[in-house]
């Protein structure tokens with residue numbers, strides 16, 4: 001399969017994130033994408049292409065215009081105040097507050113985020129923008145007949161919602177691609193999120209809609225980030241009722257446990273009969289991931305690729321998390337090579 005990739009991701013490199021009460025070096029770092037790209041080359045997965053530029057409009061099909069504008073202008077406003085460190089939000093509206101968008105940059109950072117987990121530097125917007133273009137180009141090739149494509153996006157996207165960033169995510173690459181597929185004529189798209197963390201942003205974006213089915217397998221929100229969503233009883237709302245599926249699993253879950261949830265998610269997806277499948281491909285389910293608690297090993301990702309191939313659907317893989325940097329390339333590309341071998 002073909003891989004879509006832009007070097008622009010390197011412009012996003014922040015110094016620190018808040019973890020266990022300390023500022024620590026960011027787990028989400030440029031070498032993550034480099035390792036995956038190296039492995040794509042090493043395994044001769046297929047061609048590697050730079051994305052075309054599809055502009056801002058497809059981003060605003062899933063994100064609010066105000067939020068996208070905020071992201072675009074945020075660093076400039078910050079730098080104008082003479083600030084040099086990474087941008088981080090400090091305050092959020094508590095319960096029972098009807099939040100009005102404040103005017104100053106600090107207030108707006110809180111208004112457009114759900115946590116302090118998405119630091120921004122001078123190049124974050126450009127990196128996120130081109131990451132979304134990577135997903136859009138990979139999507140366009142699926143719409144034109146590619147059986148499978150790999151969008152090597154960085155930063156990841158699945159925690160970004162309609163009008164907020166968080167958890168290393170700014171623009172929801174998978175959701176932007178799903179919407180673009182619908183806009184080019186698809187009637188039904190399924191998103192399977194296999195990242196260790198619940199894809200709260202993707203869930204939020206499609207929660208009230210029947211045209212995108214969302215299924216996510218992740219650490220139980222009772223003990224894992226993003227802490228407040230991902231329960232099994234979140235099934236969708238209104239017209240979207242019955243089109244959202246969450247599989248929260250306990251810490252320590254291995255392939256045996258994990259693959260049972262996968263089997264169920266695959267039955268649900270097959271029953272939905274989508275034209276295209278989007279896989280939010282996070283490999284932070286790996287046993288040595290520094291911020292996660294599942295126990296998949298590198299060979300399990302081969303089985304995951306084979307299982308997904310059995311659905312027989314045009315498939316867009318979108319890179320999400322994975323923080324065991326040494327193994328991220330092997331793990332992510334194992335899914336793709338095993339998928340290709342069965343198609």
Ligand code: SS9
Pocket residue numbers: 019020117156159167168195197225282284291320321322
């Ligand atoms: C765990 C901190 C979690 C955010 C993780 C975001 C993952 C995106 N100690 N911090 S895939």
Ligand code: ZN
Pocket residue numbers: 195196197282284320321322
């Ligand atoms: Zn994750």
